[in-house]
Amino acid sequence: MKYNFKEEQLIIKPYKSEQSIYIREQKGVYQTYRRLLSWLLIIMFITIPFLQYQGQQAVLFDIGKQQFRVFSLTFWPQDFVLLAGILTLAAFALFFVTTWLGRVWCGYVCPQTIWTLAYVWVEHRIEGKRNQRKALDKAPWNLNKLKKKTLKHSLWLSMSFLTATTFISYFIPVQSLYTDLLSFDSTGLITFWVLFFTLCTYSNAGWLREKVCIDMCPYARFQSAMFDKNTLLVAYDAQRGENRGARKLKDDAQQLKQEQGLGDCVDCNLCVEVCPTGIDIRNGMQYECINCALCIDTCDETMARFNYKKGLISYTSEQALTGGKSKRFNVKLIAYASFCLVCSIAMILWINARIPLEASVLRDRNGLYSVNYQGMIKNTYTLKILNKSQQPLHFKIKIPELETITLKLPQKLLIKPGAMQTVPLTLIIDRNKLDNKMTNINFIIQAIEQPRILLKRKSIFFRD
Numbered sequence: 001m002k003y004n005f006k007e008e009q010l011i012i013k014p015y016k017s018e019q020s021i022y023i024r025e026q027k028g029v030y031q032t033y034r035r036l037l038s039w040l041l042i043i044m045f046i047t048i049p050f051l052q053y054q055g056q057q058a059v060l061f062d063i064g065k066q067q068f069r070v071f072s073l074t075f076w077p078q079d080f081v082l083l084a085g086i087l088t089l090a091a092f093a094l095f096f097v098t099t100w101l102g103r104v105w106c107g108y109v110c111p112q113t114i115w116t117l118a119y120v121w122v123e124h125r126i127e128g129k130r131n132q133r134k135a136l137d138k139a140p141w142n143l144n145k146l147k148k149k150t151l152k153h154s155l156w157l158s159m160s161f162l163t164a165t166t167f168i169s170y171f172i173p174v175q176s177l178y179t180d181l182l183s184f185d186s187t188g189l190i191t192f193w194v195l196f197f198t199l200c201t202y203s204n205a206g207w208l209r210e211k212v213c214i215d216m217c218p219y220a221r222f223q224s225a226m227f228d229k230n231t232l233l234v235a236y237d238a239q240r241g242e243n244r245g246a247r248k249l250k251d252d253a254q255q256l257k258q259e260q261g262l263g264d265c266v267d268c269n270l271c272v273e274v275c276p277t278g279i280d281i282r283n284g285m286q287y288e289c290i291n292c293a294l295c296i297d298t299c300d301e302t303m304a305r306f307n308y309k310k311g312l313i314s315y316t317s318e319q320a321l322t323g324g325k326s327k328r329f330n331v332k333l334i335a336y337a338s339f340c341l342v343c344s345i346a347m348i349l350w351i352n353a354r355i356p357l358e359a360s361v362l363r364d365r366n367g368l369y370s371v372n373y374q375g376m377i378k379n380t381y382t383l384k385i386l387n388k389s390q391q392p393l394h395f396k397i398k399i400p401e402l403e404t405i406t407l408k409l410p411q412k413l414l415i416k417p418g419a420m421q422t423v424p425l426t427l428i429i430d431r432n433k434l435d436n437k438m439t440n441i442n443f444i445i446q447a448i449e450q451p452r453i454l455l456k457r458k459s460i461f462f463r464d
């Protein structure tokens with residue numbers, strides 16, 4: 001494929017972090033999808049901590065109690081393997097989506113993009129359009145500028161505070177968090193984290209914006225390694241667009257092509273002005289591109305104005321751009337998808353088979369056994385039982401190996417949800433009832449209300 005760039009267009013200007021980017025607001029089909037998706041995700045982010053399940057916060061990552069509650073499931077540090085599974089699944093899901101749809105995560109669902117979109121929207125409403133914002137920044141300080149800047153930053157800070165408190169409410173029970181914050185009674189630690197995340201949101205979405213994507217995000221650096229010729233990306237059709245050149249609305253495209261060798265790009269520069277990372281997509285694929293499709297929407301508008309076919313900039317693939325047929329699914333994609341499926345099934349099975357009970361048995365360290373005044377053998381144990389479910393449960397303890405012997409074992413031990421109970425246990429047995437000096441025994445701990453919740457713990461009974 002022959003790209004007909006002028007020499008100066010081939011120079012990809014290095015990103016200048018000190019330069020401010022004034023984004024032109026753009027509407028269009030893809031922007032409608034982005035806004036709807038952003039709203040949906042923001043609403044979910046805000047409302048999830050308020051959801052209740054069986055009288056408790058439905059989703060709570062309680063770091064203090066070391067419990068992660070998600071509706072009917074409670075996860076404990078012992079369930080760490082699940083976190084490894086989630087991270088592996090997330091990584092492969094990202095590989096799958098990136099190989100298939102390019103940086104769709106960046107353009108549509110990344111919190112950095114969504115929050116930046118919201119902050120730019122506020123900026124636009126207060127300071128005006130792109131040129132007005134530029135002029136305002138250049139203008140000397142006066143009452144009008146002070147008013148607009150104060151209002152903008154106050155709104156940005158309020159949004160940041162709301163974001164920070166919402167984020168913290170995933171870790172601290174939402175009711176106590178808001179009660180403490182509103183009554184200025186929160187602890188120093190909570191106040192610190194709320195202020196910390198407020199500052200992070202304010203600086204990331206208000207000030208740093210595209211710098212986070214370009215200079216800080218590691219995903220931007222390695223995502224191109226996952227691309228192949230069929231990956232969906234935002235690209236400019238240089239064969240159709242070049243040579244670019246300005247023209248009037250009434251000019252005939254065919255005539256311009258024949259007489260002046262002009263392509264369909266009218267060189268309006270709008271695709272650069274709307275770009276949140278400040279790049280010119282006509283220079284080819286660049287790692288700064290977050291696939292937000294703002295340039296597609298604006299270029300389509302321009303094409304419509306000139307009565308040209310839409311799609312000069314479009315979601316396409318390298319394969320399609322060079323005249324080939326894009327393959328939607330290839331071996332790499334199918335492998336990633338299969339791995340995600342296997343990983344998801346394994347996690348579901350693991351969660352299903354998981355028993356919300358933890359128990360351990362410790363023998364008395366002071367001696368193997370002792371003999372009481374009746375000549376009976378005493379072995380002492382300490383049982384630790386953790387009820388990992390969300391309901392109070394009664395537990396009974398059995399030792400099948402000693403079923404023929406009368407023992408005093410707890411038969412209705414009430415343990416609160418999330419509580420650990422230590423149960424000292426002494427087994428007193430007539431030595432004649434045991435054949436060996438060492439008898440292997442199993443403690444069976446079972447919930448009466450839910451017999452499926454059952455654990456077996458091994459130990460030994462010694463006699464002389």
Ligand code: SF4
Pocket residue numbers: 236241244264265266267268269270271272282298299302312313
């Ligand atoms: S928006 Fe389209 S027509 Fe305008 S400069 Fe960009 S590619 Fe060319």
Ligand code: SF4
Pocket residue numbers: 234271274275276277278279280281288289290291292293294295296
């Ligand atoms: S080049 Fe287009 S798709 Fe890429 S970041 Fe800029 S506006 Fe978004």
